[in-house]
Amino acid sequence: MDIMKLSIDECWKKIEEAMKKHPTPYKELNAVYQFELIGDQGGTYQLVLSDGKMNILRDQFKEPNCILQMKGSDFKKFLQGKMNSAAAYMMGKLKLQGSMGLALKLERLLEQYEL
Numbered sequence: 001m002d003i004m005k006l007s008i009d010e011c012w013k014k015i016e017e018a019m020k021k022h023p024t025p026y027k028e029l030n031a032v033y034q035f036e037l038i039g040d041q042g043g044t045y046q047l048v049l050s051d052g053k054m055n056i057l058r059d060q061f062k063e064p065n066c067i068l069q070m071k072g073s074d075f076k077k078f079l080q081g082k083m084n085s086a087a088a089y090m091m092g093k094l095k096l097q098g099s100m101g102l103a104l105k106l107e108r109l110l111e112q113y114e115l
Helices: 008-021 072-080 085-090 100-110
Strands: 031-038 043-050 053-057 066-071 095-098
Touching (some): 031 072, 072 100
């Protein structure tokens, strides 16, 4: 299925399914990633990784370690590995607050999933 045709909520469901099925890549990572997606399918989401578990929050947020702000369409490209976070940051397509190291870890983490 082409992720570009999915809604943002459907993308998050795919992420959740893939990560819960295969938790090994994030079992050592404890971080709260906040995604602030801009545009017609925008919204704020958090990916919470803690003690080998993952949750996706759509409200009742935790304190984030890393905030990534981008368009919803760029988020889908990021999930597919078609948008390098460092290059997107340099071009202004990605705004980042918090740890750049965690952002890079996230990119390497997502590369391990078929999304």
